Amino acid sequence: MDQLCQGLLELAGGRVELRFGTLVRHLAVTPTGPWQLLDDGQQLLDEADWLVLSGTLLAHPRSQQLLGWEEPPLQPVARSLGDPQLTEAMASIAALGYEPRCVLLLLIDASRADHWRKLPFRLLEFQPAARQRWGLERLALQPLEDGRCAVVVHSTDAFASRHLSVYGAGSAIARLQPTQPSGEREQAVIAELTAALQQVLKHWISPCDLGDGPSKLMRWGAAFAQPPGLPAELMLCPQSRIGFCGDGLEGPGFGRVEGALLSGERLANRLVSTLRAH
Numbered sequence: 001m002d003q004l005c006q007g008l009l010e011l012a013g014g015r016v017e018l019r020f021g022t023l024v025r026h027l028a029v030t031p032t033g034p035w036q037l038l039d040d041g042q043q044l045l046d047e048a049d050w051l052v053l054s055g056t057l058l059a060h061p062r063s064q065q066l067l068g069w070e071e072p073p074l075q076p077v078a079r080s081l082g083d084p085q086l087t088e089a090m091a092s093i094a095a096l097g098y099e100p101r102c103v104l105l106l107l108i109d110a111s112r113a114d115h116w117r118k119l120p121f122r123l124l125e126f127q128p129a130a131r132q133r134w135g136l137e138r139l140a141l142q143p144l145e146d147g148r149c150a151v152v153v154h155s156t157d158a159f160a161s162r163h164l165s166v167y168g169a170g171s172a173i174a175r176l177q178p179t180q181p182s183g184e185r186e187q188a189v190i191a192e193l194t195a196a197l198q199q200v201l202k203h204w205i206s207p208c209d210l211g212d213g214p215s216k217l218m219r220w221g222a223a224f225a226q227p228p229g230l231p232a233e234l235m236l237c238p239q240s241r242i243g244f245c246g247d248g249l250e251g252p253g254f255g256r257v258e259g260a261l262l263s264g265e266r267l268a269n270r271l272v273s274t275l276r277a278h
């Protein structure tokens with residue numbers, strides 16, 4: 001899916017300047033001055049006339065629980081701006097619920113990948129009874145060109161909710177924590193998901209087909225936004241020069257890639273008309 005974004009950025013060519021890899025920790029703005037993006041140490045990363053947020057991390061209270069921040073970074077800025085539309089948008093974002101998911105990632109060595117590659121499906125969606133029985137929701141196989149096979153196992157919401165405090169050592173969130181997560185608890189969740197996978201596939205895949213390749217756990221605390229989303233009329237707050245898009249916006253494809261893409265397109269159209277009108 002990230003190739004979709006790469007493709008869009010390539011279409012924009014030299015008209016956009018790309019910067020990746022630094023968490024925006026603080027925001028600052030005055031009614032007439034530019035938006036300022038600051039890092040963890042309050043160092044200025046960039047300035048902009050308009051700000052578009054495609055994720056809700058800077059605006060949603062989950063950042064308090066997740067990262068121990070005192071309040072979502074956009075909150076004090078919204079208070080100081082006193083824009084009623086932005087205040088309403090912030091309240092609507094705060095009311096957004098999210099479902100978590102745990103994801104087990106296995107990389108099967110080429111010497112053991114044969115049985116995996118011969119399975120008659122690439123994506124297995126679990127029915128409600130199967131979800132309840134195994135705690136799994138989806139299994140995706142991705143044969144790689146070099147003969148290996150990637151296996152991606154998604155847990156159910158209920159499974160992930162039971163393990164909310166366990167996140168993978170390699171996940172983005174782990175890198176932001178002052179202390180490293182407990183490897184023991186992570187291994188226990190990996191073992192539980194692996195055992196469920198073995199049970200599901202026992203007629204086709206033997207334990208030895210799993211091999212001893214790397215297995216990783218990704219824990220997404222905010223995997224799927226839950227309705228109702230941010231209403232479309234709050235997506236652009238012209239007085240504060242801020243816009244919101246992403247999978248948390250109400251509309252077709254809500255909570256998914258489709259919704260994220262469509263909301264981005266809708267916001268872009270509104271932003272362009274607003275800028276033209278000025």
Ligand SMILES: Cc1cc2nc3c(=O)[nH]c(=O)nc-3n(C[C@H](O)[C@H](O)[C@H](O)COP(=O)(O)OP(=O)(O)OC[C@H]3O[C@@H](n4cnc5c(N)ncnc54)[C@H](O)[C@@H]3O)c2cc1C
Nearest residue numbers: 022023024054055057101220223246247255256257258260
């Ligand atoms: C496990 C899992 C499985 C999924 N499966 C599917 C599926 O099969 N089909 C489907 O349609 N959807 C699926 N989704 C949902 C889909 O991934 C999302 O709906 C989509 O990625 C949302 O796009 P977005 O641009 O709104 O947000 P994101 O993809 O979250 O993009 C936001 C970006 O902003 C960056 N960012 C956020 N805050 C900051 C900050 N403070 N500083 C710097 N950068 C920041 C993030 O790093 C990220 O790159 C799945 C999601 C998960 C977690």
